[in-house]
Amino acid sequence: MFYNILKYIFLLSAVLTVSGGMRGSYAAQEADSRPLVFGFLPILSAERLVTRFSPLVDYLSRRSGLDIRMETAPDFGAFIKRTQESKRYDILFTAPHFFYLAEKQRGYRALARVDRPGMRAVVVVPTQSSIHSLEDLKGRSLATTGPLALSTLLTRELIARAGLDPQHDLRIVATPTHIAALLSSQQGTTDASAVMFPVFRHARPEIRNSMRIVAETGAVSHIPIGVAPWVDEDVAQRLQTVLIDMRNDREGREVLRHLEWPGFVPVKPDEYDSLRWLAEQIKVE
Amino acid sequence: MSLSPFKSLRVRLITSVVIIEIVMLSLLVWSNLAVIRQAHADRLWDTATGLLEQVATTSGVYLLEVDYASLEEYLRNFTHQQELAYLMVLDRDNQPVVTLGSLPQVLWPTSDSHPLSVDDGILDLERAILIGNKVMGEVHAGFSLAQMEHAINSARVRSIAIAGTEIILTILATVFIGVHLTRRLGRLADAAQRVGSGDYAVSVPAEIDDEVGMTAMAFNRMVNEVSQRTRRLEETLARERVIEETSIDGMITYDADTRILSVNPAMNQLFGYTGDFLLGKRAGLLLAPLSGPDNSAQDPVFWTRTTAGQIEVTGRRQDGSCFPLELYIGRVTLNGEPLFAATLHDITERKQAERECRNLLEGNRFLIHKSLVVQEEERRHLAQELHDELGQCMTAIQADAENIHELSKHGNPKIAGSANAIVNVSMRMYDVVHSMMQRLRPSVLDNFGLVAAIDEELDAWKSRYPQVDCHFEKHGELLDLGEQITISLYRVVQESLTNIAKHAAARRVALYLSREDGVIRLTVEDDGRGMDVDKPVRGLGLIGMRERVEALHGSLSITSTPGEGTAIDVLVPTTQAGV
Numbered sequence: 029m030f031y032n033i034l035k036y037i038f039l040l041s042a043v044l045t046v047s048g049g050m051r052g053s054y055a056a057q058e059a060d061s062r063p064l065v066f067g068f069l070p071i072l073s074a075e076r077l078v079t080r081f082s083p084l085v086d087y088l089s090r091r092s093g094l095d096i097r098m099e100t101a102p103d104f105g106a107f108i109k110r111t112q113e114s115k116r117y118d119i120l121f122t123a124p125h126f127f128y129l130a131e132k133q134r135g136y137r138a139l140a141r142v143d144r145p146g147m148r149a150v151v152v153v154p155t156q157s158s159i160h161s162l163e164d165l166k167g168r169s170l171a172t173t174g175p176l177a178l179s180t181l182l183t184r185e186l187i188a189r190a191g192l193d194p195q196h197d198l199r200i201v202a203t204p205t206h207i208a209a210l211l212s213s214q215q216g217t218t219d220a221s222a223v224m225f226p227v228f229r230h231a232r233p234e235i236r237n238s239m240r241i242v243a244e245t246g247a248v249s250h251i252p253i254g255v256a257p258w259v260d261e262d263v264a265q266r267l268q269t270v271l272i273d274m275r276n277d278r279e280g281r282e283v284l285r286h287l288e289w290p291g292f293v294p295v296k297p298d299e300y301d302s303l304r305w306l307a308e309q310i311k312v313e
Numbered sequence: 314m315s316l317s318p319f320k321s322l323r324v325r326l327i328t329s330v331v332i333i334e335i336v337m338l339s340l341l342v343w344s345n346l347a348v349i350r351q352a353h354a355d356r357l358w359d360t361a362t363g364l365l366e367q368v369a370t371t372s373g374v375y376l377l378e379v380d381y382a383s384l385e386e387y388l389r390n391f392t393h394q395q396e397l398a399y400l401m402v403l404d405r406d407n408q409p410v411v412t413l414g415s416l417p418q419v420l421w422p423t424s425d426s427h428p429l430s431v432d433d434g435i436l437d438l439e440r441a442i443l444i445g446n447k448v449m450g451e452v453h454a455g456f457s458l459a460q461m462e463h464a465i466n467s468a469r470v471r472s473i474a475i476a477g478t479e480i481i482l483t484i485l486a487t488v489f490i491g492v493h494l495t496r497r498l499g500r501l502a503d504a505a506q507r508v509g510s511g512d513y514a515v516s517v518p519a520e521i522d523d524e525v526g527m528t529a530m531a532f533n534r535m536v537n538e539v540s541q542r543t544r545r546l547e548e549t550l551a552r553e554r555v556i557e558e559t560s561i562d563g564m565i566t567y568d569a570d571t572r573i574l575s576v577n578p579a580m581n582q583l584f585g586y587t588g589d590f591l592l593g594k595r596a597g598l599l600l601a602p603l604s605g606p607d608n609s610a611q612d613p614v615f616w617t618r619t620t621a622g623q624i625e626v627t628g629r630r631q632d633g634s635c636f637p638l639e640l641y642i643g644r645v646t647l648n649g650e651p652l653f654a655a656t657l658h659d660i661t662e663r664k665q666a667e668r669e670c671r672n673l674l675e676g677n678r679f680l681i682h683k684s685l686v687v688q689e690e691e692r693r694h695l696a697q698e699l700h701d702e703l704g705q706c707m708t709a710i711q712a713d714a715e716n717i718h719e720l721s722k723h724g725n726p727k728i729a730g731s732a733n734a735i736v737n738v739s740m741r742m743y744d745v746v747h748s749m750m751q752r753l754r755p756s757v758l759d760n761f762g763l764v765a766a767i768d769e770e771l772d773a774w775k776s777r778y779p780q781v782d783c784h785f786e787k788h789g790e791l792l793d794l795g796e797q798i799t800i801s802l803y804r805v806v807q808e809s810l811t812n813i814a815k816h817a818a819a820r821r822v823a824l825y826l827s828r829e830d831g832v833i834r835l836t837v838e839d840d841g842r843g844m845d846v847d848k849p850v851r852g853l854g855l856i857g858m859r860e861r862v863e864a865l866h867g868s869l870s871i872t873s874t875p876g877e878g879t880a881i882d883v884l885v886p887t888t889q890a891g892v
Binding site: 073082097 | 373378379380445
């Protein structure tokens with residue numbers, strides 16, 4: 029009798045333990061009803077960022093059944109700081125070299141990246157400019173976005189390889205956005221501009237046709253979307269599945285058409301390790 | 314006559330103007346305050362909604378970037394807005410991320426629709442913070458109405474002060490103008506009262522040629538006119554009063570109900586009443602119960618008929634004695650009501666005179682009749698005597714003269730001639746006598762009646778006037794008409810033919826004699842020059858004819874127009890004449 033009672037108590041405990049464990053796998057996210065915060069690198073103004081990426085966030089939320097909320101930061105530095113020093117962003121959309129830092133230092137995992145060959149920066153000048161090579165930049169001014177921007181870092185590396193000291197041989201002028209950097213030289217404020225190639229390609233024709241490319245940087249892997257290490261694996265898997273399968277349904281294709289992206293593909297292991305040299309140049313105050 | 318202050322034009326004018334001024338200014342102040350309140354409310358609403366819209370538009374970036382410090386720094390720019398009571402931004406979890414000012418006790422109050430609908434002194438508003446149609450949070454703001462109310466109160470005080478000043482000035486101006494204006498109207502009113510009491514010597518000075526002045530001038534003209542008319546009226550009344558008081562005829566006035574309203578002194582003398590006894594009594598009291606043409610003198614209809622002319626009635630005195638009256642009734646309308654006036658004339662003496670005249674006339678007629686009868690009798694006797702005595706003698710003379718003539722025919726021619734002359738003279742004398750007998754009393758009248766006598770008279774007349782066409786028609790039983798009728802009608806025919814021969818120059822004469830329904834009718838017509846029947850006649854012929862006919866209780870009428878002949882129509886009743 030006593031054993032029987034012990035046996036029942038043991039079985040009941042086992043059942044409760046198993047069921048509690050099953051529930052526990054979702055507990056981190058579901059017991060805490062806090063929505064997942066999708067952090068976006070402020071590559072655009074806040075309004076344009078919402079206009080451009082809110083369809084993607086809404087799509088992910090609907091398809092995954094998760095409450096996902098979009099956030100950004102006042103600038104790159106603040107974004108990196110929030111990524112590195114707090115558990116602010118559950119899902120991360122950031123530049124490749126910033127993601128390398130997040131991956132290596134905070135344990136973020138890449139779910140997918142944009143299915144494009146790579147990202148590169150270009151140095152452009154007005155068509156009638158006397159600058160025809162990187163060497164011609166000596167003593168001139170070059171407009172870029174912030175010092176932490178991928179285009180800035182890639183261009184600085186390109187200029188260094190051309191034998192110029194980016195620190196002393198030319199004057200690098202920081203502007204708030206890529207388009208501001210492009211317009212700076214187009215309107216004569218600076219002598220040249222360094223922007224990501226898609227920015228130049230999608231510039232208005234009258235701007236694009238009034239400028240010419242002087243040099244191009246090497247390509248790096250495209251922008252990834254990752255999840256924080258505290259996000260449940262099942263949730264991460266659902267998000268990844270939605271991203272990869274996005275091009276396979278009509279609604280997903282509509283979102284991709286809005287983003288002008290072909291789709292998302294899985295990230296290879298250590299795909300962003302090649303950006304270590306860029307990441308090492310990042311100094312966040 | 315003292316005037317009640319509440320009826321005074323001056324008091325009513327000033328009171329009315331002041332009341333109207335107070336009411337109008339109150340409405341004006343109320344209207345201005347409503348406009349001011351609305352304007353302040355609209356301004357606060359515009360300010361509040363503008364501020365809220367600005368915060369809602371710009372705060373989304375900070376919320377998306379989770380940059381609350383910058384958001385707070387940004388929002389502090391709005392704290393200089395004095396009416397802002399609190400400002401709070403909530404994130405997407407409705408958690409306050411920035412709070413400025415003192416929060417309301419109830420979180421979060423319902424958003425107000427307009428400042429004028431606020432009941433707790435704070436205009437609470439909220440807006441969603443959107444970026445790209447994505448809700449990033451909410452902004453709540455409260456705006457104190459104290460400043461608006463302070464401004465409205467200041468405006469209210471100013472408006473009331475201005476209105477009060479205007480009312481005081483209006484009262485002063487109204488009193489001044491009212492006193493000045495009504496003083497002249499008061500003089501008019503005093504003058505009117507004096508006129509009302511009979512003083513027509515009053516005159517109001519016009520002073521100024523305005524409406525009151527023109528009214529004063531018109532009043533003076535009116536008083537002058539009234540004075541003249543009153544004097545004329547008094548004179549007329551005095552004359553009428555003299556007539557009434559001195560009249561020997563009774564005069565009364567009475568209403569539609571025949572109630573006597575006034576009497577003159579002669580009434581009391583006529584009817585034997587004293588004082589005002591008759592006033593208020595019915596007019597029927599004055600007449601005998603059976604008087605009046607339809608024995609209805611007591612009926613108000615008798616007294617209120619409006620037919621003009623006199624009525625002979627029988628009056629009744631207070632002592633019950635009756636006397637003949639002539640009654641004249643007239644009618645006028647005063648103030649829409651009929652008023653009747655009657656004049657009662659005592660005709661006792663006239664009636665007595667009429668009776669005496671009638672008796673005298675009857676006597677005269679009797680005497681005439683008797684004289685005619687005597688005359689006819691004398692004529693008949695005379696004719697008879699002439700026929701019996703003188704006729705016989707003339708016949709004897711003629712016979713003796715003829716004998717002498719026959720005896721002396723072969724003897725002395727002078728004797729025969731004398732005898733023949735005697736025969737001729739006696740024959741002429743016989744003709745004369747015979748003619749006299751016919752005129753005095755035609756024997757045919759007694760022997761063959763009226764028709765034969767008229768035929769004979771007409772034949773004799775035609776022999777004398779052969780140029781006149783004579784015509785005689787007769788109808789009915791005309792024998793045995795009686796001597797009086799026969800001789801009278803015969804004399805009428807004789808006289809008519811004599812007049813026609815003397816005056817008419819007629820070419821045709823027609824006689825009609827008939828008897829029907831107890832009436833004998835004789836008509837003599839001619840187509841001569843006629844006559845004016847209204848002109849008094851000097852001859853005795855027509856008078857004699859009329860006297861003869863009326864003595865038979867008949868009637869004689871003459872119809873004639875100058876140039877168109879004459880017709881004499883005689884009607885004689887056979888019953889009165891004993892036929």
